[in-house]
Amino acid sequence: MRTRSLSPSFCSLLLTVIAAVGALPHRTIKVERDTTGKLVVAHHIIGYTSPYAVSDWESDIQLAYNSGLDGFALNVGSDSWESGQVANAYQAAENLGLDFKLFVSLDMSSLPCTTADDASALRDYVTTYASHPNQLLWDGKVFISTFAGSDCTFGQSSSAAGWQSEFIDQLTGSNAVQFVPSFFVDPSTFTTYDGVMDGYFNWNGGWPIDLTFSSAQSELGSAAGDLDDATFSSSDEAILSANIGVFTTDSQYISGLNSVSGTNKTYIAPVTPWFFTHYSPESFDKNWIYLADYWSYNTRWETLITNRDQVDIVEIITWNDYSESHYIGPIEGSQPDSQDWTNGMPHLGWLAMTNYYATAFRDGSYPSITEDQIYMWARPQPKNAVASDDSVGMPTSYQLTEDKLWAVVFAQSNATVVITTASGTTQTTDVSAGVTKISMPLVAGSGMSATLTRNGQTVVSLDPGSNYTFNANPETYNYNAFVTYATSV
Numbered sequence: 001m002r003t004r005s006l007s008p009s010f011c012s013l014l015l016t017v018i019a020a021v022g023a024l025p026h027r028t029i030k031v032e033r034d035t036t037g038k039l040v041v042a043h044h045i046i047g048y049t050s051p052y053a054v055s056d057w058e059s060d061i062q063l064a065y066n067s068g069l070d071g072f073a074l075n076v077g078s079d080s081w082e083s084g085q086v087a088n089a090y091q092a093a094e095n096l097g098l099d100f101k102l103f104v105s106l107d108m109s110s111l112p113c114t115t116a117d118d119a120s121a122l123r124d125y126v127t128t129y130a131s132h133p134n135q136l137l138w139d140g141k142v143f144i145s146t147f148a149g150s151d152c153t154f155g156q157s158s159s160a161a162g163w164q165s166e167f168i169d170q171l172t173g174s175n176a177v178q179f180v181p182s183f184f185v186d187p188s189t190f191t192t193y194d195g196v197m198d199g200y201f202n203w204n205g206g207w208p209i210d211l212t213f214s215s216a217q218s219e220l221g222s223a224a225g226d227l228d229d230a231t232f233s234s235s236d237e238a239i240l241s242a243n244i245g246v247f248t249t250d251s252q253y254i255s256g257l258n259s260v261s262g263t264n265k266t267y268i269a270p271v272t273p274w275f276f277t278h279y280s281p282e283s284f285d286k287n288w289i290y291l292a293d294y295w296s297y298n299t300r301w302e303t304l305i306t307n308r309d310q311v312d313i314v315e316i317i318t319w320n321d322y323s324e325s326h327y328i329g330p331i332e333g334s335q336p337d338s339q340d341w342t343n344g345m346p347h348l349g350w351l352a353m354t355n356y357y358a359t360a361f362r363d364g365s366y367p368s369i370t371e372d373q374i375y376m377w378a379r380p381q382p383k384n385a386v387a388s389d390d391s392v393g394m395p396t397s398y399q400l401t402e403d404k405l406w407a408v409v410f411a412q413s414n415a416t417v418v419i420t421t422a423s424g425t426t427q428t429t430d431v432s433a434g435v436t437k438i439s440m441p442l443v444a445g446s447g448m449s450a451t452l453t454r455n456g457q458t459v460v461s462l463d464p465g466s467n468y469t470f471n472a473n474p475e476t477y478n479y480n481a482f483v484t485y486a487t488s489v
């Protein structure tokens, strides 16, 4: 049982404190969370933490813990300094004395894996932390995950043989692993990995990755031309939004897992708020969006809570991947040349709403809402705006998105919400107690603001002011989201 839960307002208070003093207060709270086999963790990219001190890890861990997270998956790549930052993360968790779990997620798109020595280096991440108090154990085994790795052979004849003989079989006793990779392989081929995988992380399951401009045109049929428009008809929205937050690939991977042996397998389902990446062919050569409109983060959480009997761990993608715009943590550490689309684009509102869903996932029922809150997010420029100084060009699939803001209201009891997108352009919604999703078209050259009133009193007032303008004349393309939120005072 969780012995303490923090209200969303505490989180926002905490964030106010952070904003005021520039750093998290260091507090040591001893708390035990019962590990029921239902956990919520966030994927933390070590590669963007080069300037971190142990105290920076303490700040991240305390903030994550206070926001309802149970742990971090530490994504390690090949930079020589990364193992030192993994050590700092474990040290910070121990210093705080929190029941906050850590496990390593081996980034096999970065780490070498052709020789037996390469596997030896990976095993060090298991043996070094196997008995650390903050290491996540699953059924008594050391939990370890991957990003990719289905091409790794470690000198053996196949990937399955390589992982088996060079990694898993050499980790015995207290070093035995619960190996839960994200291999990017067809789940119907999982029997190839029988005896190797103890679970699976369905990395791409939080976005509709197969929904492209051309597949959306097919889905819309005679209305395909509407994709040129700034906003869509409700019938077009019904078709597009049916791709959001679904359990389709989860079911396929769970079925694949059922075909391999194991007594206590782990299915990790991702939840992710957004996706936009914008690197030139000379750089990382990545320039696309996935559709994440229609309150994708909330909708996906609701799906995972509905299907929680089939999901062991929810992994938030991500805490800090600025490169793909799906961070929910603070913008800190080292930026992967993403400043053009991450500067001034906070996402902490998504983190602040996470406690509500994480609690529901763990407990099986939604917690009561104890504070009134408004969350609102939007892209900073019209989908069809032409940037004056951007040689990379518009991102692939930009046509799928709409020029709308997405708002979520948490109300303790019935109230009236008024959203304003330009002087005189307002939308009024009577909301009931609970969570209400609202959207509204944006107005070029203007911002967005909202109030929640009850019995004639303004209870929540949200206005990011000049921090947010929907700019029709941008210099560079930015399809990241600006997230703002406010809590009743």
Ligand SMILES: *[C@@H]1O[C@H](CO)[C@@H](O)[C@H](O)[C@H]1NC(C)=O
Pocket (backbone or CB within 6 Å): 035, 036, 037, 137, 138, 139, 140, 264
């Ligand atoms: C599987 O492991 C989890 C995590 O350690 C544990 O909570 C759960 O009880 C185990 N399930 C079974 C059936 O042993």
Ligand SMILES: *[C@@H]1O[C@H](CO)[C@@H](O)[C@H](O)[C@H]1NC(C)=O
Pocket (backbone or CB within 6 Å): 414, 430, 431, 432, 433
């Ligand atoms: C709250 O609003 C709902 C409809 O939106 C209505 O059915 C209900 O009676 C209202 N409750 C109160 C206490 O006014």
Ligand SMILES: *[C@@H]1O[C@H](CO)[C@@H](O)[C@H](O)[C@H]1NC(C)=O
Pocket (backbone or CB within 6 Å): 019, 463, 464, 465, 466, 467
């Ligand atoms: C604008 O952003 C700055 C920097 O994040 C922040 O300190 C300030 O409170 C924001 N202003 C409003 C009105 O939200």
